[in-house]
Amino acid sequence: xxxxxxxxxTPTDTTIVLIRTFHAxxxxxxxxxxxxxxxxxxxxxxPGWIMTVCECEVRVGGALRLAWKSEDxxxxxxxxxxxxxxxxxxxxVHTETMRLGxxxxxGTLLETxxxxxxxxxxxxxxxxxxxxxxxxxxxxxxxxxxxVEAGFKQLDAMLAHxx
Amino acid sequence: MKPCGILNHMVAEQSPRLDQVFHAxxxxxxxxIIRQLSGGERNLSELASPLRMxxxxxxxxxxxxxxxxxxxxxxxxxxxxCRLRAAPLKDAMLWTEQFRRNxxxxxxxxxxxxxxxKSVRRTTP
Numbered sequence: 001x002x003x004x005x006x007x008x009x010t011p012t013d014t015t016i017v018l019i020r021t022f023h024a025x026x027x028x029x030x031x032x033x034x035x036x037x038x039x040x041x042x043x044x045x046x047p048g049w050i051m052t053v054c055e056c057e058v059r060v061g062g063a064l065r066l067a068w069k070s071e072d073x074x075x076x077x078x079x080x081x082x083x084x085x086x087x088x089x090x091x092x093v094h095t096e097t098m099r100l101g102x103x104x105x106x107g108t109l110l111e112t113x114x115x116x117x118x119x120x121x122x123x124x125x126x127x128x129x130x131x132x133x134x135x136x137x138x139x140x141x142x143x144x145x146x147x148v149e150a151g152f153k154q155l156d157a158m159l160a161h162x163x
Numbered sequence: 164m165k166p167c168g169i170l171n172h173m174v175a176e177q178s179p180r181l182d183q184v185f186h187a188x189x190x191x192x193x194x195x196i197i198r199q200l201s202g203g204e205r206n207l208s209e210l211a212s213p214l215r216m217x218x219x220x221x222x223x224x225x226x227x228x229x230x231x232x233x234x235x236x237x238x239x240x241x242x243x244x245c246r247l248r249a250a251p252l253k254d255a256m257l258w259t260e261q262f263r264r265n266x267x268x269x270x271x272x273x274x275x276x277x278x279x280x281k282s283v284r285r286t287t288p
Contacts, residue, residue, distance in 0.1 A: 022277055
């Protein structure tokens with residue numbers, strides 16, 4: 001595992017914490033996280049999906065709205081949120097509700113982003129707080145269908161000495 | 164932030180064993196014990212001393228690890244020998260690993276974008 005890369009941890013039953021560093025000043029990182037044109041560049045959907053809506057109004061009470069559509073069928077997925085805190089370049093907190101095209105809610109969470117900078121390197125910390133442990137576990141498990149076999153091989157090597 | 168959340172409702176059937184693994188990993192002392200055990204079999208008192216922990220406290224943590232099937236303990240004379248079982252750990256690591264990779268792929272795209280933004284800023288007075 002690359003220690004420079006993303007670190008994921010689950011400090012409590014209902015949270016996921018993501019920590020990563022970027023070699024850029026935090027003003028730029030903030031801009032990349034909050035300017036819709038920039039967000040579209042890196043918030044890549046899974047294969048077969050395209051982003052159709054990306055709106056982000058980062059101020060207390062401002063809205064976050066993202067939507068995706070499947071390339072070859074009807075399914076859509078929306079994410080709606082409201083900012084509850086916004087300290088430019090430093091901290092933002094927003095709610096997040098994900099819905100299917102049918103209107104069915106598939107998950108709600110509170111997401112906190114924190115950015116700190118040291119000598120031009122920005123450390124990002126995202127805390128995702130889910131409603132329940134099941135919802136948290138679900139978010140982690142949601143990527144399991146991809147690349148599982150490749151993951152096993154890597155872990156086999158890593159854990160060879162521990163068995 | 165991800166349509167893969169669509170799969171959320173598929174998860175209820177995650178095994179209770181995985182819950183226990185995550186509970187077991189949620190305490191720094193137990194993670195420290197796992198690190199020690201990754202070097203091989205250890206006596207329980209050997210595990211307790213670097214953690215500045217009493218024998219009963221270490222026993223309590225080892226029990227949690229045993230329940231999650233992460234540690235196997237065998238008694239030999241007066242010694243309680245503990246051994247790491249990697250398989251459940253592997254399940255749990257794999258579980259978060261795929262989540263991590265999905266996000267890391269996005270953050271690598273963000274790395275490229277930030278490089279571009281930095282060079283734009285350098286060339287624009």
